[in-house]
Structures are given as structure tokens and as C-alpha cells.
Amino acid sequence: MLQKTYRLKRRQDFRRVYQRGKSTANRAFVLCWRPNRNGVPRVGFSVSKKIGKAVERNRVRRKLREACRLEFGFFAPGYDYVLIARQGAREADVIGLRKKIRDALRQLALAPRRPAGVMAAQPARAAEPAGEKEQG
RNA sequence: UUAGUAAGCCGGAUGAACGCGGAGGGAUGUCCCAAAAGGCUCUCUCUGAGGAAAGUCCGGGCUUCGCAGGGCAAGGGUGCCGGCUAACGACCGGUGAGAGUGAUCUCAAGGAAAGUGCACAGAAAUAAACCGCCCAAGUACCCGCUGGGUACCGGCAAGGAUGUAACGGUGCGGUAAGAGCGUACCAGCGGCAGGGUAACCUGUCGGCUAAGUAAACCCCACCCGAAGCAAGGCUAAAGAAAACGUAUGAGGCUGCCCGUCUCGUUUUCGGAAACAGCCGCAGGAGGCAGCUGGCGACAGUUGUCCCAGAUAGAUGUUCAUCCAAGACAGAACCCGGCUUAUAGACUUGCUAAGCUC
RNA sequence: GGCACGUUGGAGAAGGGGCUUAACUCACCAGCCUUUCACGCUGGCAUUCACGGGUUCGAAUCCCGUACGUGUCA
Numbered sequence: 001m002l003q004k005t006y007r008l009k010r011r012q013d014f015r016r017v018y019q020r021g022k023s024t025a026n027r028a029f030v031l032c033w034r035p036n037r038n039g040v041p042r043v044g045f046s047v048s049k050k051i052g053k054a055v056e057r058n059r060v061r062r063k064l065r066e067a068c069r070l071e072f073g074f075f076a077p078g079y080d081y082v083l084i085a086r087q088g089a090r091e092a093d094v095i096g097l098r099k100k101i102r103d104a105l106r107q108l109a110l111a112p113r114r115p116a117g118v119m120a121a122q123p124a125r126a127a128e129p130a131g132e133k134e135q136g
Numbered sequence: 137u138u139a140g141u142a143a144g145c146c147g148g149a150u151g152a153a154c155g156c157g158g159a160g161g162g163a164u165g166u167c168c169c170a171a172a173a174g175g176c177u178c179u180c181u182c183u184g185a186g187g188a189a190a191g192u193c194c195g196g197g198c199u200u201c202g203c204a205g206g207g208c209a210a211g212g213g214u215g216c217c218g219g220c221u222a223a224c225g226a227c228c229g230g231u232g233a234g235a236g237u238g239a240u241c242u243c244a245a246g247g248a249a250a251g252u253g254c255a256c257a258g259a260a261a262u263a264a265a266c267c268g269c270c271c272a273a274g275u276a277c278c279c280g281c282u283g284g285g286u287a288c289c290g291g292c293a294a295g296g297a298u299g300u301a302a303c304g305g306u307g308c309g310g311u312a313a314g315a316g317c318g319u320a321c322c323a324g325c326g327g328c329a330g331g332g333u334a335a336c337c338u339g340u341c342g343g344c345u346a347a348g349u350a351a352a353c354c355c356c357a358c359c360c361g362a363a364g365c366a367a368g369g370c371u372a373a374a375g376a377a378a379a380c381g382u383a384u385g386a387g388g389c390u391g392c393c394c395g396u397c398u399c400g401u402u403u404u405c406g407g408a409a410a411c412a413g414c415c416g417c418a419g420g421a422g423g424c425a426g427c428u429g430g431c432g433a434c435a436g437u438u439g440u441c442c443c444a445g446a447u448a449g450a451u452g453u454u455c456a457u458c459c460a461a462g463a464c465a466g467a468a469c470c471c472g473g474c475u476u477a478u479a480g481a482c483u484u485g486c487u488a489a490g491c492u493c
Numbered sequence: 494g495g496c497a498c499g500u501u502g503g504a505g506a507a508g509g510g511g512c513u514u515a516a517c518u519c520a521c522c523a524g525c526c527u528u529u530c531a532c533g534c535u536g537g538c539a540u541u542c543a544c545g546g547g548u549u550c551g552a553a554u555c556c557c558g559u560a561c562g563u564g565u566c567a
Contacts, residue, residue: 005176012411053190054190055466056465058466065156069154093453
């Protein structure tokens with residue numbers, strides 16, 4: 001379900017997330033996040049030339065996107081996310097990436113400085129059908 | 137059979153589920169006051185990376201520089217001959233040189249008698265005497281006087297030493313000593329004859345000589361305007377004031393001359409903007425198959441096919457089966473080459489050695 | 494995606510066929526000087542010029558290829 005509506009595209013949007021957003025990191029990627037005004041989650045991917053040549057970068061980006069597609073129910077609406085790939089993403093498989101994305105999103109949800117309005121959005125997302133599929 | 141060599145060809149396969157880009161169609165869906173168009177959503181069908189898509193090393197199409205002009209100069213490139221091609225530095229066929237037993241492979245392979253440069257060493261680097269060899273001829277002197285010796289004037293370029301390179305090499309003759317001085321072979325140069333479109337090859341005669349380096353400058357022949365799809369075009373938008381210069385001026389066309397075109401430059405204020413959409417953009421020097429011509433590169437012709445077109449940039453995930461267990465690697469305007477990376481699989485021709493008939 | 498350029502001790506750099514044993518500055522190390530530190534002086538820094546071929550008598554330098562890096566263009 002990762003259609004163009006839910007993708008982050010403009011350079012300006014990326015910069016806003018980098019400069020004013022919060023972040024968490026693991027071996028495979030850095031996840032940045034910041035509220036937006038659209039009311040839907042949007043995700044962008046950044047895979048630099050440090051990761052490898054064109055074929056390797058494409059593979060990493062596809063794995064990240066596939067993992068996000070399958071875990072899309074965990075992304076809070078009204079937020080922009082940027083996933084920056086790191087060296088560890090080359091060896092990671094999609095199952096591992098899904099787990100890491102879930103962990104990272106959970107960590108962001110428990111961040112102490114989160115505004116109260118976003119806490120309210122969290123249970124509403126759990127009712128989404130995609131989220132239930134993950135339970136099974 | 138083993139080893140090798142050359143050319144060509146393939147680059148995991150099949151099925152299922154969930155997803156993504158593009159094209160076309162559909163919907164009683166939705167955005168909009170309504171309709172159309174368009175967007176979004178759902179759905180159906182078709183389709184979706186490479187032999188190198190890579191490096192950007194050459195060539196061309198295309199676009200802009202107003203049109204794309206002339207001469208001279210500079211700069212860059214190519215360099216045996218003949219073809220092929222839209223073009224090329226690619227490719228094909230030959231010549232020469234080199235490597236290999238051979239099939240075969242490699243070569244930027246024009247000109248060094250147009251001129252310049254070439255460290256160190258060495259006597260000397262288009263130039264001749266340092267060491268050395270010789271006293272046959274000439275002059276003078278001496279002696280034991282048909283002769284011998286010494287000196288001078290000379291002769292020589294064989295040997296030594298240096299060097300990448302020393303004025304053809306080796307053998308024999310010849311000579312006072314020597315020398316292409318003569319001769320045999322080899323190498324080089326020139327003439328003539330024959331063959332070949334040509335590079336060149338073969339034969340013969342001649343006199344006997346002329347280092348190497350041009351991926352050093354250079355000379356000769358031929359070629360080249362520059363930039364690049366982030367080219368460029370369209371859609372929307374706003375200019376105003378002041379100062380300077382006013383045609384013997386400024387700017388554009390790489391330099392100069394001719395030719396030709398345009399009218400400017402700076403500052404301040406303000407607007408717009410660093411954000412968009414569409415076209416360019418995929419039917420092409422196209423692919424495949426057959427036939428004809430050619431040794432071949434290739435050309436002609438007939439039939440047939442339409443085969444990615446994104447713009448934060450589409451091929452992934454899960455499962456099953458098979459085998460040799462999957463290498464290098466991802467289109468971004470498009471073609472022709474070259475170069476580099478590459479697990480392996482297959483086909484055909486040829487060569488060498490061994491064995492069998 | 495295109496275009497232009499670079500690579501020389503630890504760092505910055507000169508040298509563009511032979512005179513170079515590859516200059517110079519800084520850093521670092523050792524010694525001298527000083528009661529000590531700094532300054533100064535002397536010597537060193539195990540490199541062969543990113544890598545692989547070629548041209549040449551001779552290559553860091555010229556030519557070809559490869560690798561890595563930098564700048565720039567809407």
C-alpha cells in the first residue's frame with residue numbers, strides 16, 4: 001500500500017525532517033520523524049553512494065520499501081518519516097528489517113517529549129485492518 | 137583422448153500469492169454548484185533493464201549559439217595499402233615487421249638526403265685522430281753502402297677505450313700498413329624488367345654508403361565551428377527611477393582581417409523565484425527470418441514484429457519444484473564502435489601430440 | 494545525466510625527458526645549545542612519484558588503459 005500519496009518526495013520536505021525532526025538509529029538505518037499537516041503518514045528513503053554501486057543501492061531501497069509496506073500500519077498518520085540506509089542494511093533481510101522498523105517506531109512512540117495530541121492518534125491506528133493482519 | 141586456438145551464442149527456469157512503473161479499457165465510486173475534461177480510488181487486459189545498461193575513450197543523429205559565411209593563422213586529431221560505413225581512431229581483406237612446433241596472435245607501421253635538439257661518458261656524435269699501425273714514395277743525416285737505421289714530411293682507419301649509436305657485417309685475397317681496393321654471401325641505396333588497383337613482391341645490373349630518436353620540436357597528406365537533453369521549447373508572471381556612453385563606441389560569431397547582426401552598461405527600489413507542469417521522449421542508420429551479390433566487413437530485396445520510458449526515479453517479498461546452486465552488474469535523449477568487469481553453459485571450425493581402425 | 498580537472502614523504506606542495514641522491518615549508522623523531530622549556534643549529538623521516546602496459550639508450554615527466562578523488566552545469 002505504499003503508493004505515491006504516502007511517499008515523501010520534495011527536497012524541502014526531506015530537509016525539514018532532517019533539521020527539525022527527532023531520530024533513532026540501529027545498524028541498518030536511521031529513522032527520522034517529524035509531524036506534518038496532511039493527516040497521513042509519509043515515508044521517504046535515502047540511500048547514499050556509501051552503501052554501494054547502483055545495483056546494491058537499488059536492492060537496499062527495495063528491501064526498505066518492502067519492509068515499510070508490510071509494516072505500514074505502525075506508521076502514525078500526520079507524520080513524515082525518512083529512512084536513511086546504513087552499511088548494515090546490505091546484509092539485512094526483509095524479516096529483520098520489519099522487526100527493526102517496528103522497534104524503532106515503538107521507541108519513537110515512547111519518546112518523552114512527544115506532544116499529547118499524537119498519543120491520541122496511536123490507538124486509532126491500531127484499529128486499521130493492516131495492523132490486525134500483523135497480529136496473525 | 138588431452139592440450140590449445142578462433143568465431144558465435146546463452147547469462148537460472150517453472151508455478152502460486154501479495155505489491156510497483158507504463159499503455160489501453162471499464163465503474164452505480166469520489167473531488168467540483170452542475171456537466172465536460174482532469175485528478176484520486178477500485179477493477180480488467182497487455183507490457184516492463186544489459187551483454188556489458190558501466191567507463192565516457194571515439195563517431196553520428198538531434199538542439200541552441202540570428203543564418204551558418206569567406207580568407208589567414210593558431211589549436212586538436214589521424215597516419216602501410218585497398219575496401220566498408222551516416223560517420224569513425226571502429227570493422228573487413230591484404231602488405232611488412234615480430235612471437236609461437238602450429239592453428240593463430242600482436243603492432244600509433246608516413247617522412248631522419250628541409251632544418252633544430254639529444255644529459256653523462258668518449259679523441260671525436262654528420263663528425264677524424266687520443267692510444268695505435270706503417271716507413272713503400274719524397275727530403276735530410278749516419279753506417280759495416282745492390283742494403284740498413286734515425287728524423288721530418290707523410291700514409292692508414294684494421295685494433296683499443298666510451299657509448300643506445302663510431303661512417304656497412306663476416307670470410308678470403310690484396311698492401312709498407314691499410315681501405316668495397318677486389319671478390320663470395322648478407323644488409324642497405326639507386327636504375328631497369330616482370331607481377332599486383334596499391335602497400336609491396338620477384339629477378340637483374342650498378343657504383344660502393346647513407347647511425348638512432350618524430351608517443352622530441354618539426355615536415356607532408358587528410359579531417360575537425362562551439363557547446364551539450366541539466367541542450368532547448370511552451371504554459372503563468374511587472375516593471376520603475378537615476379547615472380554613464382552615444383557611434384572614430386560597446387557586444388556576439390575561439391585569435392586577426394573581411395563580412396554580418398544587435399544596442400548598451402552600472403546602481404537603487406519593487407515584483408516574481410530558487411517550486412511547478414507539459415513537450416523534447418522512443419517507429420529507429422530498429423529487431424527477426426529468407427533470398428541475391430561479395431573471400432569478408434557489408435549492401436540490396438521480400439516477409440514479419442512493435443519490443444521499458446521513469447522524474448525521490450518502476451522488477452521486490454514469501455512459498456514450492458528442478459539443476460550445473462546463479463558471476464559481473466540497473467535504462468534516464470537515441471544510435472554505431474572501443475575499453476573494462478564477468479560464475480558458468482552450449483555450438484562450430486582449425487592446430488599439436490598420443491592411441492585405435 | 495553531461496562537462497572539466499587532479500593523484501608526488503604524516504600534511505601542504507615544486508619539478509613537464511638526463512644536471513635529482515625528487516626541491517621547499519610545516520609536523521614528528523634523535524642529538525647539540527639552555528638549570529629547564531621555547532627559539533636556533535645538525536641529522537633523520539625504511540617512499541620511488543595511485544596502479545598496469547607501451548614509446549625511448551633513458552619516464553615522476555610523453556602515450557594508452559584502470560582505480561580513486563575533486564569541481565562545475567537546472
